[in-house]
Amino acid sequence: MDIDTLISHLRHTLGPRGVVSAPDALRTYDADASMIVSHAPQVVALPTDSVQTAEVVRAAASAGLPVVARGAGTGIAGGAIPLRGGVLLSTARMDRILSIEPESRRATVQSGVVNADLNARIAQLGMQFAPDPSSQRAATIGGNLGTNAGGPHCLKYGVTTNHILAVEFVNDDGELVWTGDGVPEASGYDLTGLIVGSEGTFGVVTQAIVRLTPLPEAVRVVLALFPSVVTASSAVSKIIAAGELPTSLEVMDHNAIRAVNGAYGLGLPEAEGTTLLIVEVDGVADGLDLIMAEILEICRGQGAFDLRPARTATEQARIWTARKSVAAAIGRLAPAYYLVDTVVPRTRLPLMMAHVERLRHEHGMEVCNVFHAGDGNLHPLVLYNPRDPDQVRRAHAIAHGVLHLSIAQGGVISGEHGIGVEKRDYLPLLLSPAEMQLQAAIYTIFNPDDRFNPAKIFPSDVCPQTLAAARRARLSAGRETPPSPAAAGEGGWGGEGHPPTSIEELSQQVAACHRTRTPVAPTGSLNPNLQPPTPNPQISTRRLNRTLQYEPDDLTIGVEAGMTLAELRAILAEHGQILPLDVARPEDATIGGLVAAAADGPRRLGYGTLRDWVLALTVVEADGTVSRLGAQVVKNVTGYDLVKLFVGSRGTLGVIASVSLKVFPRPKVSSTLLVECPGRDDAFALADDIAASKLQPTAVEYIFGPHTLPGESTPPSPAAAGEGGWGGEGIHLAVRAEGHPAAVERHRRELADLAERRGLAAPRELSGAEEERFWAALVALTDSATAPDEALVRLASIPAELRVALAQATELAKKRGLSLSVSARALSGVAYLRLRGDLIGLAGFYSDLIARWRHAHLLAGPGELLAGAPTWGAPHASLALMRAIKVELDPYGTMNPGAYIV
Numbered sequence: 001m002d003i004d005t006l007i008s009h010l011r012h013t014l015g016p017r018g019v020v021s022a023p024d025a026l027r028t029y030d031a032d033a034s035m036i037v038s039h040a041p042q043v044v045a046l047p048t049d050s051v052q053t054a055e056v057v058r059a060a061a062s063a064g065l066p067v068v069a070r071g072a073g074t075g076i077a078g079g080a081i082p083l084r085g086g087v088l089l090s091t092a093r094m095d096r097i098l099s100i101e102p103e104s105r106r107a108t109v110q111s112g113v114v115n116a117d118l119n120a121r122i123a124q125l126g127m128q129f130a131p132d133p134s135s136q137r138a139a140t141i142g143g144n145l146g147t148n149a150g151g152p153h154c155l156k157y158g159v160t161t162n163h164i165l166a167v168e169f170v171n172d173d174g175e176l177v178w179t180g181d182g183v184p185e186a187s188g189y190d191l192t193g194l195i196v197g198s199e200g201t202f203g204v205v206t207q208a209i210v211r212l213t214p215l216p217e218a219v220r221v222v223l224a225l226f227p228s229v230v231t232a233s234s235a236v237s238k239i240i241a242a243g244e245l246p247t248s249l250e251v252m253d254h255n256a257i258r259a260v261n262g263a264y265g266l267g268l269p270e271a272e273g274t275t276l277l278i279v280e281v282d283g284v285a286d287g288l289d290l291i292m293a294e295i296l297e298i299c300r301g302q303g304a305f306d307l308r309p310a311r312t313a314t315e316q317a318r319i320w321t322a323r324k325s326v327a328a329a330i331g332r333l334a335p336a337y338y339l340v341d342t343v344v345p346r347t348r349l350p351l352m353m354a355h356v357e358r359l360r361h362e363h364g365m366e367v368c369n370v371f372h373a374g375d376g377n378l379h380p381l382v383l384y385n386p387r388d389p390d391q392v393r394r395a396h397a398i399a400h401g402v403l404h405l406s407i408a409q410g411g412v413i414s415g416e417h418g419i420g421v422e423k424r425d426y427l428p429l430l431l432s433p434a435e436m437q438l439q440a441a442i443y444t445i446f447n448p449d450d451r452f453n454p455a456k457i458f459p460s461d462v463c464p465q466t467l468a469a470a471r472r473a474r475l476s477a478g479r480e481t482p483p484s485p486a487a488a489g490e491g492g493w494g495g496e497g498h499p500p501t502s503i504e505e506l507s508q509q510v511a512a513c514h515r516t517r518t519p520v521a522p523t524g525s526l527n528p529n530l531q532p533p534t535p536n537p538q539i540s541t542r543r544l545n546r547t548l549q550y551e552p553d554d555l556t557i558g559v560e561a562g563m564t565l566a567e568l569r570a571i572l573a574e575h576g577q578i579l580p581l582d583v584a585r586p587e588d589a590t591i592g593g594l595v596a597a598a599a600d601g602p603r604r605l606g607y608g609t610l611r612d613w614v615l616a617l618t619v620v621e622a623d624g625t626v627s628r629l630g631a632q633v634v635k636n637v638t639g640y641d642l643v644k645l646f647v648g649s650r651g652t653l654g655v656i657a658s659v660s661l662k663v664f665p666r667p668k669v670s671s672t673l674l675v676e677c678p679g680r681d682d683a684f685a686l687a688d689d690i691a692a693s694k695l696q697p698t699a700v701e702y703i704f705g706p707h708t709l710p711g712e713s714t715p716p717s718p719a720a721a722g723e724g725g726w727g728g729e730g731i732h733l734a735v736r737a738e739g740h741p742a743a744v745e746r747h748r749r750e751l752a753d754l755a756e757r758r759g760l761a762a763p764r765e766l767s768g769a770e771e772e773r774f775w776a777a778l779v780a781l782t783d784s785a786t787a788p789d790e791a792l793v794r795l796a797s798i799p800a801e802l803r804v805a806l807a808q809a810t811e812l813a814k815k816r817g818l819s820l821s822v823s824a825r826a827l828s829g830v831a832y833l834r835l836r837g838d839l840i841g842l843a844g845f846y847s848d849l850i851a852r853w854r855h856a857h858l859l860a861g862p863g864e865l866l867a868g869a870p871t872w873g874a875p876h877a878s879l880a881l882m883r884a885i886k887v888e889l890d891p892y893g894t895m896n897p898g899a900y901i902v
């Protein structure tokens, strides 16, 4: 198809308003906000829905042209520039909010919906879409997704990837593909996490199911003024180190203040060096002022000379509008700016800011600093005149200097803007040749013909296909004859007899297996009860249990994969920190194993899951190559998010050798309130009341069955279960509140009121050791070591459908004569079902269940049951794509074959 035929085809498909082809008009689309480079497309297509978008992609393919997706074009890394011409696909007309489901805290939107429009609409329902880039009045959800955008409030709420549940995109064949249906941790690789941050190179995102977060009851904002950007940065790391977790910690230096002071009537001093730290905390009103007072005390100690609270919501809104307008207002100070986006561990901020100051003097340029300090995300804006080549050179020299020191300090080259064109030549500074190959391997699965957004992310002199081919060649090299089975039995390939004691040794063992194409089953725990049955030689990571890099003041830790959760807890406890993950047998469960299984716990409601906390992984690839994914910083958009791909990959893509995690300050107080409910409906009605209130519990667990509650019995064990410990009928709702004592007291008070209004008994309170015992007992329900007549099923649903799912599961269990115990995350849609009965009953139950609820996973049970049942539930819609990933990364199928859905 030639270009004229393509244009008339697009006009026919999209209508006259759906196509732009006049040369003058095309120039409007030749750049984004980066001003780095410009290149006009040959035609602009503006579809209105998914079907039209797919048609545009197919038509472009017939014409042999690339497709570049564009949202609002506010990107500052050149991501949406059509460097090779072709079709620019604008989502400007895909701006419909398709559904809002407040009870499931999610909405489905077209990708062209503007972030602020979505927020305005859901604010009426008391909800927010938490990522709030300063550009949110123009930027689209598709663009936010493309760049994994952050914003001032991401310190508390996380970045875009933490708020996207599933996406629909048009793939290379012009087909519409969903990465999931938004159900939490559905089985299979995390394709959603992989696509977020892929900068339009994996396809065109047409729709997204986004997570909605309740708006807080109260917000406090204080402006703290410091004598310098370095002292303000020191205050930021001290605040984080003290265990306070504000909603926002944003820095604006004197140039940023000057840019917006007058326009927004901030009345702030503008003297050279003066730096503003915007501190925001939010949550339930109780205790919020006391939390802020503690933070301000730290600010005073670090040299804050003036503290100005924003007393009204209007004042607060004005401050945020001013903060988000700095980049636009900078035009008052200079014709242009070059914005450097980089992230370092938070404790390195003062050092970085001093370096920026040095570079500014050295190169004789003006720099404006306005940035997400709480995340360690620097944004020096170098002010310059683009018509002056010397200034352009100096601006780039400063950027170069900043990025180099950032990398040396363990930082990354983009925290939220992406690599695009701007940083592509920096990528090899951060990634090893093997890591570049791994990135390219993923690229070629989605984009084999460079159809989508070519010439982005990868260095200008590098072809991703060549890199991917080099990886394939690497993996196919060096085949050897397998040893005899006898030798294998003696641990000749590093089997279970010789668990490696270093990552190098692990790598050698995997390489040895690879050379003979011998399958490998990576395992964590050495406890045989917890290891899934496998005919393959096992390599246990259990002897890899060292701490690699603990930065308590950054709230991050890096450990080897074989460290157990109990060991990790003990290390964190010395610094008053926690990993809020409660699982069965923490003394046996290894961190690597938990990450590989994407384990979750009851506190996911308040803290998220491992998917949100894993910052970096070291993985041993199928041929033994050691690759590092991610970095130990809290924001990172440097290449594809392969960390997400490996979380939950169950050893099928490589062995996880080390894990870097985000950790949390131990809350000042924790309390669990246990409400006994006469029936399931009462429990779910109370859960609804909690969801509709302004309370912010960290766990709301629905419990059905005879749980051993503290004081009544010892925590359940398989032995206790054998004595009939699981057979009763009690229904409880357990609500956990954590944080400031006043906030916890508020939860206690209000929950008692809510229970009373429902005619329920007063909650029973558990705290201290009793509370810990309670949760340990509860999560023991999810222990995968089962008695011979037991099965354990994980059921995931959309939160609003959980009660129906559980009602049906109860009916099915009754019909099959099984006893059933349930522990369910009532507001998150995840339930663990523990069943007991004969084999025929268990098999019948599971088969009936997955016929109605596709996201059921048979975690454990009698061998005959596991052998005959589809343990991963109904087939995943994107299984073909997952298989393609598996084949590309593990072409000889040696990584944990048969152990996973793929």
Ligand SMILES: Cc1cc2nc3c(=O)[nH]c(=O)nc-3n(C[C@H](O)[C@H](O)[C@H](O)COP(=O)(O)OP(=O)(O)OC[C@H]3O[C@@H](n4cnc5c(N)ncnc54)[C@H](O)[C@@H]3O)c2cc1C
Pocket (backbone or CB within 6 Å): 032, 033, 068, 069, 070, 071, 072, 073, 074, 075, 076, 078, 079, 080, 091, 111, 112, 132, 133, 134, 135, 138, 139, 140, 141, 142, 143, 144, 145, 146, 147, 148, 149, 150, 151, 152, 199, 200, 201, 203, 204, 205, 206, 327, 328, 416, 417, 453
């Ligand atoms: C003044 C200003 C302030 C900013 N502040 C922030 C901030 O606080 N935080 C932050 O993270 N960023 C910020 N940015 C950068 C930018 O606004 C964000 O990256 C934003 O997410 C881009 O959205 P967009 O709709 O403009 O996307 P575009 O710029 O149009 O595209 C960005 C990338 O996403 C891809 N893309 C867009 N839509 C799709 C789709 N439907 N399918 C697949 N790929 C797609 C594009 O190909 C491109 O690679 C700021 C920019 C400006 C100009």
